[in-house]
Amino acid sequence: MAVTIQAPKGTEDVLGSESYKWQFVENLAKETAARYGFSEQRTPTFESIALFRRSVGDTTDVVQKEMYQVRAETESSKKEPELFALKPEGTAGAVRAVIQRGLLNQALPLRVYYITPCFRHENTQKGRLREFHQFGVEMFGAQNPGADVEVMSLVKDLFDRLGLKNITLNINSIGCPKCRGEYHKALKEYFSARKDQLCPTCLERLEKNPMRILDCKNPECAALAAGAPVVLDYLCEDCSTHFAGVKQRLDALGLEYTVDPHIVRGLDYYTKTVFEFVSSDLGAQSTVCGGGRYDGLVEQMGGPATPALGFAMGLERLLLILEAQGIEIPKPEGCLLYLGSMGEKASIQACRLTNQLRGEGFFVECDVMGRGVKAQMKYANKIGAKYSLVLGDNELATGKAMLKDMETGAQTEVELEKLADRLYDVTLAGQLDKLTQQVAGEDSLQSLKTLLGGKEGE
RNA sequence: GUGGGUAUGGCUUAGCUGGUUAAAGCGUCGGAUUGUGGUCCCGAAGAUCGUGGGUUCGAUCCCCACUACCCACCCCA
Numbered sequence: 001m002a003v004t005i006q007a008p009k010g011t012e013d014v015l016g017s018e019s020y021k022w023q024f025v026e027n028l029a030k031e032t033a034a035r036y037g038f039s040e041q042r043t044p045t046f047e048s049i050a051l052f053r054r055s056v057g058d059t060t061d062v063v064q065k066e067m068y069q070v071r072a073e074t075e076s077s078k079k080e081p082e083l084f085a086l087k088p089e090g091t092a093g094a095v096r097a098v099i100q101r102g103l104l105n106q107a108l109p110l111r112v113y114y115i116t117p118c119f120r121h122e123n124t125q126k127g128r129l130r131e132f133h134q135f136g137v138e139m140f141g142a143q144n145p146g147a148d149v150e151v152m153s154l155v156k157d158l159f160d161r162l163g164l165k166n167i168t169l170n171i172n173s174i175g176c177p178k179c180r181g182e183y184h185k186a187l188k189e190y191f192s193a194r195k196d197q198l199c200p201t202c203l204e205r206l207e208k209n210p211m212r213i214l215d216c217k218n219p220e221c222a223a224l225a226a227g228a229p230v231v232l233d234y235l236c237e238d239c240s241t242h243f244a245g246v247k248q249r250l251d252a253l254g255l256e257y258t259v260d261p262h263i264v265r266g267l268d269y270y271t272k273t274v275f276e277f278v279s280s281d282l283g284a285q286s287t288v289c290g291g292g293r294y295d296g297l298v299e300q301m302g303g304p305a306t307p308a309l310g311f312a313m314g315l316e317r318l319l320l321i322l323e324a325q326g327i328e329i330p331k332p333e334g335c336l337l338y339l340g341s342m343g344e345k346a347s348i349q350a351c352r353l354t355n356q357l358r359g360e361g362f363f364v365e366c367d368v369m370g371r372g373v374k375a376q377m378k379y380a381n382k383i384g385a386k387y388s389l390v391l392g393d394n395e396l397a398t399g400k401a402m403l404k405d406m407e408t409g410a411q412t413e414v415e416l417e418k419l420a421d422r423l424y425d426v427t428l429a430g431q432l433d434k435l436t437q438q439v440a441g442e443d444s445l446q447s448l449k450t451l452l453g454g455k456e457g458e
Numbered sequence: 459g460u461g462g463g464u465a466u467g468g469c470u471u472a473g474c475u476g477g478u479u480a481a482a483g484c485g486u487c488g489g490a491u492u493g494u495g496g497u498c499c500c501g502a503a504g505a506u507c508g509u510g511g512g513u514u515c516g517a518u519c520c521c522c523a524c525u526a527c528c529c530a531c532c533c534c535a
Binding site for chain 2 (some may be wrong): 009063065118119123215267313340380447
């Protein structure tokens, strides 16, 4: 007996009943990115493991304990097999491609986006999977605060277009390597003086990365953190004017935000501006989107010194919020015509006609189960076909058939020759109905004319 | 890696302090006189009760282990 194999822990099957939601969200993300001048970049799912060590950071949890390592098992390998990793995030690969392909020699800024699976081996919980998907954006070459605001605004635009509510933007600046050194010193002094009140993990952080303590959920640590020195007070001239510029522009756009000096990103490459969009609909994993500046990364990875920034958005988390807020995603168009048949001869003709109508661009189905007419009609009803038509000996002889409106049950005679024209008519009528509904509430007829007039160009 | 919860047909669940053929709804398929769906009616298929041990005369129910899922810590999207 075959043992059934299960999907790996932390992975999801997106089934037909759900995939339209993904398509909708992905399309909207792509359209929004395009409006801002970003073009899609597709990079490999696995990269050299060194890439992530260098960019994300050797000491981060993501690299240290969450990466899926892969290597090709070759039979006669004289060489050491090269070590790869499934990408745990999108920025590293994007930056690698930009440098390797010489894209920074083009007109700047360079704007790229991606939708990609990411892999992290950690324990699952709400909004956390081992394979998850990110929509991310990276911009290269711009050091002006306007760039920071542009990517934040892109996120906000996408959320608005999806109809999301109650998402807040938190921003902070963690400074550049110069001012951060000063700050780390101050932090260490502060927490060292209160060592006895820190939790064990924070004691470790004190040596490695004291800024992490600010992020601790432990109530005692959080209480201590509340009184700790604030990064913003230690920013150098350059960083502080940059941060001021970001805030000014956010204000100018009317983009609401909260300055949260406790935001500390977990990836090493961030500098200056960091931000996150959080929602209360996600349980403990409240961040839907996180990002910031990484002005040093491109150079560090072997490219020309280039300021850069970006964000990554968790698509599963985004879908989770949509679900929680009861936001309906439009379902794809259903079957327009079910072409039933009885008898072998009619079945063949139905097959031929169906094929022809599909060629005209219509969503048409016919029987492939060998069912009786009754069962075929049941099926047509189940799949939500808008119209049905049954082909039998009579119809083949006369060239005429009854076209049935499945909603009203009304039947009208139609010449088989002209079926395509008829379908075209009813499709158009359906679209007009939709338009009418959209403008209902206003002066519908007037608006409709305007709409149509605008499209016809006359 | 750690802690808590859960595990019954495709889905959602019931199963009384362990007792003989595990129940219902939805879904699927079929029927209601053979050329037409949706409501109603009737019927059928479909579950080794997550897996493996143990206690017992007897386990879906009690105990242990494992696995998966859910939630949380850590960390992040």
